[in-house]
Every structure is written in structure tokens, then in C-alpha cells.
Amino acid sequence: MRPLVAFLEFGSHRSIVFPTDRTCILKLPPPSDSATDKLFWHWSPNGSYSIKSSYKLIMNRLVSTTHLEIDADWQRIWKTNIPYKARFFVWRVLRGIIPARGALQKRGLQISALCSLCNRNTENTWHVFVGCPYVSPVWTEATLGNVIDNMIDTTDSFSALVFRFLKENPHPVGDRFLMILWSVWHRRNDILWNDGPRDPVSVIKRANSILSE
């Protein structure tokens, strides 16, 4: 028996071979020449394993695909003039993969889903960035309070609100808005882990200082 067939039939490492690949391989007739078996990674075009392809696989399997239902300009996020770390953060927010308590509880963590700052509502992206009483003063300080308030009444998800904001506001305002989102999240973590400042001014200052770097 060929080594690969034996490996697939009896090997203790079946879990590293996808069931569909295994079935197909076992149906192949034995080669007439003396060609040797080779292992190919299913998730890359050339069959070579890479960290990037495994990351993509994990993300595809674990991450919600509801974002695909949003008819929005995703490229707009990547074309902003904010640092890459902030763009990536916003992308994660819109995909619903920031570690907010509500999402963590859904994934099985035995924790309270209530907001870690106000302890009033479920901690999700909507609450963290627009619903929490700790964030409203930030938008007021940024002179975006009215704009956000108007959108709250007419959008049904935080992702929709962000895309609408970016559509209705030119680059400098949109970029600042996204940078403030980043700063709001980091202020939240600073309060929780480092007893950081709670005032809205520090959130805006941080966002502005990173934008001007």
C-alpha cells in the first residue's frame, strides 16, 4: 500500500486532512510511474501552507459573515488617512469582532454581558460607541453629537451608522470620526485596566494627536 493511502486510511493524524480531500485522494488510481506522494495545503492556490492562508481559514470559519449583507463601501475604510492600526480596528468593529462583553458571552465565556463601565445595558458595538452614557459626552465634545443623534433614530445597526456617516461626510470629518471610535475603545480599556481618565476631552485629544502624527 502506498504510504499516503496508508496514512489516510489508518494514520492517527486524520484531523489534519480535510474529509473532502481525503475522499478524493483515496479515489485516485495509483500512479503508473514511480511518482512520490506529496502533501498539499487545501487553502492556498499553490498547495503550500502559509500563516496567511490559515488565518484566512480561521477568520472565515469563526467570524460572522453578516457584514456581507451590508451594501456598503468597505474600501472606504481602507482608503482613510488614519493609521493602519485604527483602520484595522474599525474593520474589526464593523465585523463585530472586538471583545465586547456581549459577544464574549455569546462565545461561551462565563461573564456578565453588561457594559463594564455603566453596567446598564449589553456591551455591544452599538452600546460602546453610541448608547453608553460614557460615550455621549465624547460626541458632544467632538461637535458631532447632533449628527450622531439624528443617525441613531434612523439606522438599525452600528455598522450601518458608520457607513452612513462616511458616505455623508467628506474625508477629514470621516477620518476624525473613525479615529474617535478607536480612541473611545482605548479610553474604555484604559479605565478598566489602568484606572485611566474618564473625561471626554482626553478621548478627543488622543484622537487628534494620532491624526496629526
Ligand SMILES: [Zn+2]
Ligand atoms: Zn455602558
